[in-house]
Amino acid sequence: MKLQPILLFLFLTFIFLSLNAQNTPKDSIETVDYIEFNDRNNVVHGVYLGLNTHYGQTFKEPSYGFGFNIAYVANQQFEIGLAVNVFQSDQQFITSELIDNKLTGGYIGLHLEPIFFSKNRISLSIPIVIGLGAVGYFTQGDGDFDDDFLDAEFDDVNVMRVFEPGVSALFNISRYLQLEAGVKYRFTNRFDFATSPVKNLNGYSVGLGIKVGVFNMGRNRYKKKVPN
Numbered sequence: 771m772k773l774q775p776i777l778l779f780l781f782l783t784f785i786f787l788s789l790n791a792q793n794t795p796k797d798s799i800e801t802v803d804y805i806e807f808n809d810r811n812n813v814v815h816g817v818y819l820g821l822n823t824h825y826g827q828t829f830k831e832p833s834y835g836f837g838f839n840i841a842y843v844a845n846q847q848f849e850i851g852l853a854v855n856v857f858q859s860d861q862q863f864i865t866s867e868l869i870d871n872k873l874t875g876g877y878i879g880l881h882l883e884p885i886f887f888s889k890n891r892i893s894l895s896i897p898i899v900i901g902l903g904a905v906g907y908f909t910q911g912d913g914d915f916d917d918d919f920l921d922a923e924f925d926d927v928n929v930m931r932v933f934e935p936g937v938s939a940l941f942n943i944s945r946y947l948q949l950e951a952g953v954k955y956r957f958t959n960r961f962d963f964a965t966s967p968v969k970n971l972n973g974y975s976v977g978l979g980i981k982v983g984v985f986n987m988g989r990n991r992y993k994k995k996v997p998n
Contacts, residue, residue, distance in 0.1 A: 816843035818983025824857075824954070826975030828873060829968045833859035833975070839881045843985060849883035853899045861907075863967055870908075873968060877903025877932045891942055897952065899934040905961065905971065928961045930971070948981040 823836045834857065841851025856876035864871055879901020887893045906927035938952030958971040 814843075814845050814986045816846070816983060816985045817841070818843065818948070818981045818985065820950075820979055820981040822950070822977050822979030824855075824975045824977030826956075826973055828859040828971060828973065829861065831859050831861055833857055833873075835975075841881055841883070843885075843983075846888040846985065847885050849881065849885065849895075849897075851881045852878070853881035853901065854878045855899070855901075855903075861966065861968065863965065872908060873905065873966075874908055875903060875905030875930060875971070877901040877930055879903075879932060885940065888942075893940045893942065895938045895940055895950075895952075897936050897938055897954070899932065901932045901934075903930045903932060904928065905930045907963070907966065928963070929959075930961075931959045933957045942985070945985055946982065948985060950979045950981065952977055952979075 818841060820839045820841070821836070822838070824834075826833045826835075835855055837853060837855035839851055839853040841849040843849050854876070855878075857874070859873045861871040861873050877899075879899045881897065881899055883895050883897040885893055885895045904927045934954050934956045936952050936954030938950045941949040941951075943949060954975050954977065956971055956973060956975065960970050961968060
């Protein structure tokens with residue numbers, strides 16, 4: 771039985787149990803009298819810079835990467851912005867001390883992220899990246915390999931088209947800080963390397979991240995206490 775679907779199921783179960791375990795929102799139990807002096811619905815705007823790291827597998831070998839994104843947050847319910855990711859994986863298909871089989875790549879794309887339960891301390895989101903990048907092998911050694919082989923295998927860069935949806939738990943620490951943990955699945959086009967067995971970069975990855983910015987965690991700036 772494959773472990774990946776089981777881990778994904780357990781992760782989703784944990785998220786929903788955490789959301790259901792949340793206490794009643796503070797605003798719903800406040801007994802202090804307030805006066806509302808605005809006659810319109812407030813649209814909460816936000817912007818942030820996010821940093822993240824992720825781990826996965828590429829052709830049964832570990833793959834490590836990191837990325838960053840900058841995004842606008844609309845009413846604490848939807849993010850749109852720019853995402854950049856880079857990664858590297860040590861492959862072993864050529865067994866030579868003079869050749870580093872390092873599969874390296876990166877991509878940049880549109881970041882979209884619907885957010886659910888955004889008023890809670892723990893919220894749920896569905897991040898999606900649609901991007902374009904490049905992937906290839908790079909080495910400094912030449913050893914006993916001829917120039918044609920090195921040109922074909924290690925200086926050949928393939929264009930990579932990426933569609934990467936996922937699911938994340940967002941931990942709202944403050945108006946200015948948010949932590950996230952999630953699972954993603956990356957879809958790519960097919961590659962054509964000279965001898966490498968890697969034909970695509972489809973697969974799961976897990977990651978952790980931090981977002982720093984101004985989220986405005988539901989404060990109503992148009993609400994004041996009624997004096998006694």
